[in-house]
Amino acid sequence: MPSATLTLLAPEQWRAAEAAHAERMAVFTQPYRERRSAAKPHPVHDFLFTYYSLTPGQLERWHPGAGVVLLGAEAVAERGAWKHYRVIEDADGAGTPGVCADVEAFARDRASMVSFAGAILVGTAARPGNFACFGLHEWAMTYRSDVHGVRHAYLPLRLGAAGTDEVVEAHQIRCTHFDAFRFYSPEAVPLNQLKPTRETQRDLEQPGCLHANMDLYKWAYKLLPAVSSELVAECFELSWRVRAMDMQASPYDLADWGYEPIRIEEPEGKAAYVAAQRGFAEEAAELRARLLGELRTAGLLP
Known part of the structure; x- marks a missing residue:
């Protein structure tokens, strides 16, 4: 059911945002992967990957944040089973499904x-x-x-x-x-x-x-x-x-x-x-x- 508090993103919008984020983070993650593969540590650049727990792949994964619905069957297929996401069967009032962050479940679990x-x-x-x-x-x-x-x-x-x-x-x-x-x-x-x-x-x-x-x-x-x-x-x-x-x-x-x-x-x-x-x-x-x-x-x- 649509809500005035939700922002709806069409597939072309959220796909573009997803790709832009992955490209932005790849500037940092790809050289780290190459260094790790070659066993050549860097005393400055490796720190954010070795001290902190988020993996390069997780860093590259895009999340829109609370209150944003990603419209379309592809979004449901890809993200519907992700932890702390939920499916909205009719997200836009016209029968289009979507997914968004499940803030209530996140608040309970974390x-x-x-x-x-x-x-x-x-x-x-x-x-x-x-x-x-x-x-x-x-x-x-x-x-x-x-x-x-x-x-x-x-x-x-x-x-x-x-x-x-x-x-x-x-x-x-x-x-x-x-x-x-x-x-x-x-x-x-x-x-x-x-x-x-x-x-x-x-x-x-x-x-x-x-x-x-x-x-x-x-x-x-x-x-x-x-x-x-x-x-x-x-x-x-x-x-x-x-x-x-x-x-x-x-x-x-x-x-x-x-x-x-x-x-x-x-x-x-x-x-x-x-x-x-x-x-x-x-x-x-x-x-x-x-x-x-x-x-x-x-x-x-x-």
């Missing part, structure tokens, strides 16, 4: 995740940003590498092990992000002014954090198909650029990979880091607001 994601997104948006961390989380992960080694063993440290340790010891570290803090070396853990945990995550995340802003991609894809793939793609592309900057400011030497370092151990490098960090925070704030808007429109958040 209630705890939606609640947690909503708390993270709302809380992060409400807090002031910390723009004095200078990306030291990556340095804390490599602290005392002479004892523990480094996570990216095929990458040299730009300042060597001793020089990296000196940078860590010369700064106050105040990382708010649990999923960065949990990779600290054991000796670096007590150097952090905060002790983030999974339980305190919703109370600590703040909009200046590079990892919190990269995680917009995670929350967006976890909320598929209730949110749109267009928004997921925009969050992915922001995360892609944030990841590059995060690694440029890290202790690793990425010159052989074509990346100039952001030397956060020097005043000029700190200024460059903060400028980029603020720019990303502004972009992330807009995407976070849009993500919350889609959740509220779908009736998943008040």
